Amino acid sequence: MEEAIAIALFVAVLAIVASERVHRTKIALAGAALAVLLGTINAEEAIEHVDWAVLGLLAGMMILVWGAEQAGIFTYLAIKVGQWSRGRPAALIFGLCGATAVLSAFLDNVTTVLLIVPITFVIADALDLDPIPLVVAEIIASNIGGAATLIGDPPNIIIAAASGLGFNEFLINVGPPAVVAFALVIAVLFFVYRKQLRPDAARVAQLDSLDASASLGTKREVITISGVLGLTILGFFSHQALGLEPATIALSGAALFLLIGNLDIEKPLESIEWPTLFFFVGLFVLVGALEVNGTLDRIADWLRETTEGNRTAQALGIAWLSAVASGFVDNIPFTAAMVPVVDDLSEPGDNVNWWALSIGACYGGNLTLIAASANLVAAGAVTRAGRRLSFWRFLKVGVPATIASMLVGTVWILVLLQF
Numbered sequence: 001m002e003e004a005i006a007i008a009l010f011v012a013v014l015a016i017v018a019s020e021r022v023h024r025t026k027i028a029l030a031g032a033a034l035a036v037l038l039g040t041i042n043a044e045e046a047i048e049h050v051d052w053a054v055l056g057l058l059a060g061m062m063i064l065v066w067g068a069e070q071a072g073i074f075t076y077l078a079i080k081v082g083q084w085s086r087g088r089p090a091a092l093i094f095g096l097c098g099a100t101a102v103l104s105a106f107l108d109n110v111t112t113v114l115l116i117v118p119i120t121f122v123i124a125d126a127l128d129l130d131p132i133p134l135v136v137a138e139i140i141a142s143n144i145g146g147a148a149t150l151i152g153d154p155p156n157i158i159i160a161a162a163s164g165l166g167f168n169e170f171l172i173n174v175g176p177p178a179v180v181a182f183a184l185v186i187a188v189l190f191f192v193y194r195k196q197l198r199p200d201a202a203r204v205a206q207l208d209s210l211d212a213s214a215s216l217g218t219k220r221e222v223i224t225i226s227g228v229l230g231l232t233i234l235g236f237f238s239h240q241a242l243g244l245e246p247a248t249i250a251l252s253g254a255a256l257f258l259l260i261g262n263l264d265i266e267k268p269l270e271s272i273e274w275p276t277l278f279f280f281v282g283l284f285v286l287v288g289a290l291e292v293n294g295t296l297d298r299i300a301d302w303l304r305e306t307t308e309g310n311r312t313a314q315a316l317g318i319a320w321l322s323a324v325a326s327g328f329v330d331n332i333p334f335t336a337a338m339v340p341v342v343d344d345l346s347e348p349g350d351n352v353n354w355w356a357l358s359i360g361a362c363y364g365g366n367l368t369l370i371a372a373s374a375n376l377v378a379a380g381a382v383t384r385a386g387r388r389l390s391f392w393r394f395l396k397v398g399v400p401a402t403i404a405s406m407l408v409g410t411v412w413i414l415v416l417l418q419f
Contacts, residue, residue, distance in 0.1 A: 003293035006040040010286050014328060017370065018391045024370075025275040028282025041289040049288025050281055051332065053247040054110075054154075054373060058280075059272050060250030061114045064232060066271035067225040067257050069118055075215035078122030079207065087127055087204040089197035093137055093190045096120060100138045101145030101182050107236045108246055109146035109153060109374040113139065117381045126207050127199035132389055134197070135378055137189045139394075140366050140401050141182060142374045147362030148178035151240070154373075155326075155335040155361035162339040163354050173355045174362075177412035181363070181405035188404065189397070221261075228257045276380035283370070287330050296337035299325065304341050314345055315356040315413050322360025323406050327367025327398075335361045352416050359409040367402045369394040 013031035017024045035041050041049070068074055085091035096116065103112040116138055124131035146152035150160050150170040160170065216222050232253030235242070239249055258268060290296055303321055307314040318338070325334050338357055346353045365372030369379055369391045382389045 002038075002040045003295055005038050006035060006286075006289035006293045007295060009035055009038075009040070010290060010329075013282075013286060014370070020390055020392075023275070025279040025282070028279045028286070030282075032282040032285035035285055035289045041285065041292050045292055046285045046288060049291065050284045053245055054332075055277050055280060056247035057108070057110060057250045058114075058277060058373075058377065060232075060247065060252075060254040061111050062272045063254040063268045064225070064229055064250070064257060065114050065118060066268050067261065068115075068229060071217040071221040071225045072215040073222065073225065074118040075122050076212045078119045078126065079212040079215065081119065082123045082126055082207045083212070087199040087201075087207070089194045090190060092123070092197055093134065093193065094186060096123075096134060097137050097141035097182075097186045097189075100141040101148075101178075104142040104145035104374075105148045105152045105178075107233065108151070109142035109372070110377050111233075111236065111246075111250070112142050112145075113374045113378045114381070116142075117378055121381075121385050127203050129199055130196055131385075132382065132387065132393070133189075133193040135382060135389065136394060136397050137186060137193070139375050139378050140185060140189070140397070143362060143365040143372055144178055144182045144185065144405060146365075146374075147359065148175045153362045153365070154332050156358055158332070158335045158339065159354055159358050162343060163351065165351060165354060169351075170358070173351070173416065174358050177359065177409050180412075181408040184408060185401045185404050189401070192397075224261050225257065228253055228260075231256075273377075273380040273384060275383075276376055279376065280373070283330060290329065291337060296329070296334060300338050300341040304345065307345075311350075311352070312414070312417055315352045315417060316410060318342060318345075318353055319356040319360035319409060319413060320406065322357055323364035323367065323402060326361050326364030327371045327402070330370075331361040331365055331372065352413065355416060356413050359413065360406070363402055363405045363409055366398050366405065367395075368398055371398075 009031050013027050016022055016027045032046065036043055036046050081095065085095060096119075100112055100116050103115070117135055120134050120138065121131050123129075124134060143153070147156070148171070150156050150165075150167045156170060156174075159165070232249060235244070235249035235253070236246055239246055258265065299321070303317055307317045322331075322334065322338065335357065342353045342357050365375065369375050369389070375394070379389045379394075
């Protein structure tokens with residue numbers, strides 16, 4: 001009974017979020033409250049299933065991004081990028097998405113989106129372009145780029161911890177399809193969006209005449225936030241060697257910035273996108289109810305029974321099931337639920353099922369607006385800028401992007417099965 005209620009609540013919340021008739025944060029929190037009140041998950045379990053590390057990472061980086069905005073760093077970078085591109089659609093989309101994918105491979109994709117999206121808005125405003133196509137392309141690039149390395153996306157970190165596979169093994173086995181998928185998907189997006197990304201010649205000339213350095217704040221402000229942000233990013237690169245979680249790095253950076261920045265504390269705290277954070281809280285509790293009641297385990301067991309004895313069917317089944325499921329259930333708990341199944345299915349020395357899980361869970365993050373943390377963070381930034389990225393507008397791009405990247409992943413898995 002509890003499992004049926006948990007499934008019904010999750011589906012209902014998802015449907016209402018998709019309809020956009022009620023703000024997604026309101027309905028997610030209401031659904032989480034009902035999940036606890038109806039007994040599908042108790043209060044202690046609900047608290048345990050909230051990923052506080054994700055929330056801490058987001059909050060810390062939101063404060064640092066606010067500091068960079070106040071110091072004019074994003075405006076400076078945006079003017080420089082815009083001047084370099086000279087308004088050429090190809091330079092804009094491939095330049096911004098390429099930077100997003102590379103950063104997402106070595107930082108986490110949420111941090112990358114928080115850094116790139118503000119720059120994108122300034123460029124779009126300067127060239128009088130709709131920023132949404134660029135932001136959508138960047139979200140997709142961040143999820144594909146994050147799939148290329150062990151540290152780029154949380155599912156890969158979970159898989160590495162369970163399998164013992166290292167950084168170089170991830171780079172060799174899931175890096176190549178990510179490069180091909182990125183090139184294919186972004187090329188298609190460029191073809192689709194190219195007419196929307198043609199600025200007026202007068203706007204380009206006006207941008208060329210701007211002095212980028214004039215947008216910067218005082219020397220002290222620029223040095224303070226640049227130094228703290230640089231240390232924070234360096235911490236992300238070396239967090240495994242330091243034995244620290246990314247959330248610890250982000251919150252430490254935010255604390256250092258608040259301490260030495262000589263700021264009114266209320267202003268940076270107001271910059272935190274609280275609706276986005278609380279949406280995550282509600283979503284974590286709803287997914288937790290599915291996990292507690294065994295729904296995710298049942299899906300995994302079904303896969304085990306359906307593909308038993310066929311190595312190719314197992315690998316492709318894991319990949320495509322993970323992609324579809326991750327589009328509607330956060331890929332972090334789904335990956336965690338799949339780990340024991342993949343471990344049981346895999347023979348010693350045969351890691352194809354692990355790579356299939358990685359490809360499916362990471363690429364599936366592009367399926368819907370709620371499929372990955374980076375998507376929701378970007379949508380929150382869009383809302384904060386006074387614009388709107390709807391569930392359906394993203395879905396129209398996310399579905400074909402996911403299918404295209406998964407076709408690349410499928411071919412790669414078939415290649416891996418030969419070795």
